[in-house]
Amino acid sequence: MKRTILEHLASILFVAMAFALVLGYLKIKEQEAEEARTSLVGPYLALNIDFGNPMHVAMFREALNQFHPEDPAANDSILQAINDFRMLQFTNAAYKTGGEERGLSWTKATRLAWMYLQFIVVYALVMVLTYVGAQSLAVYRFIKMKQHGTSYLASFVESLRDRRSRKGGFPISTLLFLLLKALLKGVAYTILFAPAYVIAYSFKTRIDTDSLLFMIVLGVVSNGLLINYANKFYAFLAAESRRGYVETAMVKNLGSSYAWHVPGGLRYRAILQPATMFPSHVFRHIYMNARHQYLPALKEHASFLISGLIIIEMALNIQGHLGYELLQNILYRRYEVVLAILLAIFLVVKATEILVDVWTHNEARRYENA
């Protein structure tokens, strides 16, 4: 365990050093570019001349031609360079900072720290919700599979066929209900797979999409996060259910019925609280073993979740959030701030990885001792 933590700390140190090097390099490059820009025009700009005043400019041109009559083209080039430099002051995005100072000042660092804290809170909430949500979805799908349930649409088509061949089938009301359920499932799938910005723009005219609550909900349901991790957990459940110990447990009379609300079966609460339910049901053991295998996937989950949150903040231009701030600072090339934010985000992922590693290690030790 110590080795794993040391590895994490080493990678934090490595990334911090790499960022420091990049920052140093960019600073030198910026300084060189600034020097190159001002070396020609600098001495003239230091003179008490208003280059916005045509009369001053005309006098300056005459003075230049008096001092350097041998090369009037070079004099024109100097004037052109001065004009370009002045224009740059008005047009270059790097200078249009909205009154903000360049560099990472104390005020800016405090503002960023507040955004960072907010980001961590949202991240933690979405993490917990998606962890629980993915497990619940996977458990529901697994139980449905064990109940040999078919899709609503397939049941609808089959029943329609039965009715046509007069073999029976469901009554019309049930058929309509099946169709409605299939439709709702389709809508749910659409939302679960839709990128956050598609959902947000669809709802923008109806609700306040800049609110923290909306961001959390969007973080949980969109970008395919919930459905993909539910699928991963389901794969572990399905693989675990095929193991030999499950059959042995069933032979030894451990509960194995997956029907809802029958003696020895499952209750709906199992979907939300699978860990605490039914010690005498084989499903609990399948779940516990699947969960143990799923834990390391939380590291990958963390990285994907942060991607999702940043996509939401950037794509929706939610001001006052870390993702938006990152984008703005990239735009205005304030590299100190960009690298500070990137390092902070990297630290969140690393902190999650360390926590997951400690958790997995403790779980493994508990099973080994048992």
Added chain:
Amino acid sequence: MIATKLGEFYRDKDKRWLSIWVAGLLALWIWDLVFLNAPALARIEAAFVNTLYAGALVVFMSLVFGWAAGVGLHFLDEARNRSPYIVLTFFLNVIRSIPQIVGILIGYVVITFFIEQEALQNQYAQLFWMSFVISLFVFLEVVDLVRDRIRYFAASDFYPAMLCCGIRESRIVNIEVLWKNSRAHLIHKLIAIFGSAIFLQCSIDFIISVGLSTDVSSTNFPVTLGSLLAKMDSKQDILAIGSLFGDLSVFGRLLTEHLQGVSVAVVIVFSLLCIYQISNGFVKRNSL
């Protein structure tokens, strides 16, 4: 005979969803052909082709990088001197800890720098480098799979038995383990990566077109589904979906008057859903 063949085809979930994907896109294209203006349709077609092209490139590069890194790690792990293995693992873990979108954003900033310097002007070269950047952050999934498969076979009799027969280890790993016995696993992983690539590419292009529009925009990046969705008229179309909640009669107008944005959104979401289902179906059919 044809009905039986068709029945068999549709019993396989992956094939069924592949045909649903193609049919759905075709239906949408025909609808757009009738109701959408020609320039907008041309933009959607170009964006779709570019997105698919970039996605395919990501898949190819991830396979190459992942295979090479996975096999390389295996041999380095077995070597007497373990320092290269530790160093390579360390770097791969650093990449793993960088959220994909952040890494890709940094990559795009570098690509923009080269575009601004006029060192990268060809549209296909730009798409190639965009795909390269994305594949750098998704290829680790292939590395993990390759390592898992080699470990799985190394633990069975299969591997040492072949070594005893005098077969070169590189052949056992590359041909016997990965090519002959892990192809289905690799294809499944590549399908999932294709989905991730489309999602990441659309998201990064959308972000860049919305947020960095003064420096980087659709004028210097090839049009993709993400950047097309970020255009003002597409965004207006998506915003119009919101009015459905108060007035269902808007639905007809949505399908005829707000087609550009709605079509792009449908293509993205529908493709992601179908790729997910194809991937799940593939797992089921091959019992992975």
